[in-house]
Amino acid sequence: MPDIEIKNMVKLFTVLLLSEKGQHGYEIMKEVEKKTGKKVSPGQIYPFLKQLKKYRYVETKGRAERDRQAYYLTPEGRKFVARLSDKFGDMFEIAIKPKLTVCAHCNCEIYKGGYKERINGRLLSFCCENCAKGYRTLNTQ
Ligand SMILES: [Zn+2]
Structure with missing residues (x-):
């Protein structure tokens, strides 16, 4: 067999x-x-x-x-x-291994650290501050 x-x-x-x-x-x-x-x-x-x-x-x-x-x-x-x-x-x-975190804006993989920000009531992970800024601009009015 x-x-x-x-x-x-x-x-x-x-x-x-x-x-x-x-x-x-x-x-x-x-x-x-x-x-x-x-x-x-x-x-x-x-x-x-x-x-x-x-x-x-x-x-x-x-x-x-x-x-x-x-x-x-x-x-x-x-x-x-x-x-x-x-x-x-x-x-x-x-x-x-636990799943890698992915940047909410550019989708790149965040190995450690990264940048967290609360946007529209959700705590999101980004690879850097610029991505958080970009996301915020696109998703808030
Ligand atoms: Zn990013």
Whole structure:
């Protein structure tokens, strides 16, 4: 049986989250949504969990209804994660880092610091004061 292929961020995050601790399917779904910033459906999570279970990379504890079950990585599952980590290298680290902040005006990535200003009641992040000024000019009358 060929190894499971991880072809999208949802699967990658699912495995990463399981490597942190055992969790329920819906917890994984909510966390993956948070990490990717996109809506995740049960159809993206549960079939993959089922596949992981078939490969004996996870085991389940708890009642049989899908929402009551918590999924835990098995020792085989940990080896699988280690293989993934070798394969993805840097991408693995990037995936688990919090999302970068983006300047509300020019969309450039703010690595640290930046400039914050409250405009129209919202606290926004900018890369610099000039961007805040530009944004303010465009968005206030
Ligand atoms: Zn900017």
